[in-house]
Amino acid sequence: MVDTVLIQDRYQLRERIGRGGMGEVWRAHDHALDREVAVKCLKPLECHGDRSFIRVLRERFRREARVAASLQHPGVTVVHDFGTDDGVLFLVMELLDGHNLSQLLQENGQRPLPVREILDIAGQVAAALAYTHQRDIVHRDLKPANVMRTASGDVKICDFGIAHLNHDIGVSSRLTSGGIAMGTPHYMSPEQIGGAYVDHRSDLYSLGCVLYEMATGTPPFDDGDAWAVLVGHRDTPPEPPRSHRTELPEPLERLILTLLAKEPGERPPNASALGRELAALRAGEWAVDPLAPPPGPSSEAPLGPPGGDARLPAWSSGITTGRKASHPVASGVTGRAYGPVPELTGQWTGLVQPPLVAAPGGVPPGPGTPPGAVSGPVPRPGTSGPAPEPATTLADRHQRALSLGRLGRWHEAEAAHRALATARQHALGADHPDTLASRYEAGFALCRLGRYADAARAYEQVAAGRGRRLGPDHAETLAARQETAYVLGRLGRHTEAHQVYSAVLEARVRTMGADHPHTLRCRHNLAFNLSRLGRLEDSYRMAHEVAGARARVLGADHPDTLVTRYEVAYALGRLERWDAALRAYQEVTEARVRTLGADHPDTLAAHYEAALCLGRLGRTEEALAAYRELAAARTRAHGSAHPETLRARHGVGVNLGRLGRWEEAWSEATEVAGARAHVLGPDHPDTLVSLRESAVALGRLGRWGEALEAYRQVADARQRLLGAEHPDALRSRYDEAHCLERLGRARAAARLYEQVDALRRWPGVSPR
Known part of the structure; x- marks a missing residue:
């Protein structure tokens, strides 16, 4: 225990829980917020000597750490703070209660995990990768030691944004010729080994290596020789997992081997696609023995020549295989809390052992008893009835x-x-x-x-x-x-x-603190709720303040910042400040195109609101073009029958009518009404809105008999669903009466007006 080292007079280092080539990780106490955190201290910058290099590295660290801190996903470890202290780069992260996959495999005697558990872990990792890859962030060092499973069962990836920093600090391929060991190559993609361009598909390969090890108990290439591992990744097809463990489902084996394809283009296109495949596998029930016998030894991969392989990069000449997932965590403290240390185990956070369960008779297991090794459940003192289930079962x-x-x-x-x-x-x-x-x-x-x-x-x-x-x-x-x-x-x-x-x-x-992401999320929700209370000015002011704070803390293009800027635009629209609302929606749309892509649902939602603003401002030609562009994008992303596609097409029809192009407006409204009736149902509010637009166009075309039929259908449905006195039902009856007037049926129209006036219990609607 070391209670004397303070980082920036705030974080008191208590206990080292991991060490590696980049530095050490400590359990620490945050005195400002009175909470336990994990602090990762990287090697002192002065060890590099070159002052210009140090300046570049410090700025790169800030940029990469800011990226890591901006990630807000259940599957990514939260970064609270970062900075430098006495030449030391440090990160402050959430302290996780759980084990990384290295430890899970080690505790399982390096035997494979149950298939259900593999699929659950893989699905959560794939979801986290999909989130980060959408933001153009590649992990580059995905391995069992960097995947944490918490006590609640959630899976989190560690070291996002910082893995890329390794290339600058020295734990990288291009610096190993200077004598700095790179670490284990068991999870490296062929393109990483060859020094080629690396993108998100490299992470998918590394995940394939992790899944292979979880499924078989050993990495895909594990011959104890560095050259064999490197050449194996680059040239040798991996042994099929079922050759080690025959009861593995064939679809899981196929998926793992696809992830381990040598060419990036032959792997799944992205983590989202992988997640869908895993979800399909999880939907099945795989009867796999969780205590399957350990697999047999893997066959040898061809070894490289003693003098090296000219096709391998020069940096690999001094590489060793390093430590696999089963390597135990380092222990002991040497020198300063963040002094240089010899190896990187990856087991740097969350090493909290689960509470020991009392053995029969109320005697707790001994120090050597593995977690869950209890012969049976024991009732809690003072309880009666059936014994509770053991913690592992729960x-x-x-x-x-x-x-x-x-x-x-x-x-x-x-x-x-x-x-x-x-x-x-x-x-x-x-x-x-x-x-x-x-x-x-x-x-x-x-x-x-x-x-x-x-x-x-x-x-x-x-x-x-x-x-x-x-x-x-x-x-x-x-x-x-x-x-x-x-x-x-x-x-x-x-x-x-x-x-x-x-x-x-x-x-x-x-x-x-006022700028903590959780605080800002609460303020965002409060601003939204203020608008629902009708306090529009208060809602706008608070949303505007939150958007500025989120931009400062998370970045101008962070998804949370853009959500609040969207809320600002909505508040401006409610205040009928349509010019300002339009500009705000357009800015959000442009930012989401950059960060999420043109066809992302959030991007298209902002696009829709911008088109709506154009219509409100009377800029009908622009609104029509915007709705048509949106309808095409919705069709491309979701299909022609998706409700949001039909909503965009409804906007096309409305603006065609505003331009007096009534034949086109009627045709569009009729098609949309039919599609909505099929997808949503004939009485759905959106279906009825489109049917009314069709009736309006028929009236404008002088086809009053057909218009009357459509108006009456809408009025009957709304009266049936909402009640005769509902404002929408009454408006529809007014539409019906207006049609009767245009058809020369004045007496019938007058009777209907009188009936509606007798039912009217609400202000603000003119009878004609």
Whole structure:
């Protein structure tokens, strides 16, 4: 333990939990926010000597660390802070409670993992890679030691943004000729080994190596000789995984071998496509023995010549195989907390052992007892009834429930989480973090099912339990309270939501600071809720402030920044400041094209709002062009029958009518109404809106008999669905009466006007 080293007078280093060629990782205490964190200290910059190099490296570090800090995804380790202290580069990250895949394999006796577990881990890693690759960030050092599985079952990738920095600090191929060892090549892609261009498909190859090892217990090339490993990656087809483990499903083997293709173009095109394939595999039930016997030895790959292989890069002349996933974590402390150290194990965070479960008779297992090695469940003191399930069984059930959610099977996921919460309460207690975590997940599933009242009750229960167990200002307590506010808003209880958001915001500012991403997210939600309360000016001001803060903290083009800038534009539209709203939407659209792509749903959403603003401003020709462009993009991205494609086509029809091109407007509206009836149903509000646009065009064309039929169909449907006194139903009856007038049926029109006037209980609508 070292309690004397302070980084920037804020982070007190407590215990070293990892060491490597780049530096060390410490468990530390953040005195400013009173929380435990992990601090990764890289080697002192002065060890490089060249001052100009040091300046470039420091700026590169800031840029790469800012990239890592901007990543906001459940599958990526959160970076809280970064900087330099006495020549040392450091990163402050969330402290994870769990094990990396190296440790999981080691604890499993280097035997393969169950197929269900492999698919769950791979699916979560693929989702994280899809997120980062969309932002043009390539990890470059994906390996078991850089993939963490937390106690709750979530999987997180570590060292994003910093792996690229390795090339500048010295743990890279181009610097090994100077005597700096590179580290293990077991997970390197052929293009990395050959010094060729590296893109996101290199990460997919590395993930294939990780999956191979999880599935068989050994990396694809593992002959103990550096040349064999390098040449194997570059030239030799890997042994099929089923040659090591015959019970592996063939589709999983095919997928792994596809990931390990030598040519990047032969691998899956991207991580999103890989995620879809994994989801299809997870949908199957694979009966695989979790304690499968260890695979046999792998066949030897051809060794390189003793004098080296001229086709391999020069930097590889001194490489060794390094340490595989099974290498134990280094121990001991030498020199300063961040002094140079000899090797990089990758096991640098979250080395928190799970709590030992009492053995029968209430005697805890000894120090050498592996986690979960307990002969049977034991009732908690003071309880009666059936014995609770062991912790390992409960953790496995938690993973299965999470997997159901990832597959979109929310009804099953909610039932599974609810049942698990009951089981965990019996085994651990009502306020145990694991029990509350299951109740939280059940609330999330209820949200996805639209059962907001039930979700509100679940979140309120979790918030109360976490408040008792962790304290009212703990981050997890505040997270549950913030979710409570969200579902209150979805229930239309905006005043109550406002009160909860305000209280959570005050606590977040007090405990995390005004510019913390969680604080800014809460302020964003509060701004959104203000607009629902009709406080439009207040909503606009707060959203504008949050957008500026997010741009400063996360970057101008960060997705969260753009979400808030979108909200600013929406508030401007509600205030009828259409010119300013248009500019704001156009800026968001341009930024999302740069960061997400032209056909991303978020980009297209901003595109739609910009087109709407053009119409509001009377710039009809531009609006028509924008809607047509949007309809083409929606068709390309989602298909011609997608509701959002039809929404864009509806805008095309409306603006054709505004230009007086009524034949085209009628044709477009009629086609959209028919498509919406088929996709959404004949009585869906969007279908009825398009049917009314068709009626308007028919009237403009003088085809009043057909228009009357369409108006009457809309009015009947709205009266049936909404009630005779609903404003939309009454407006439709006015449309019907107007048609009767144009057809010369004045007496029938007058009777209908009188009926509507008698029902009218709402202001602001003229009868004609």
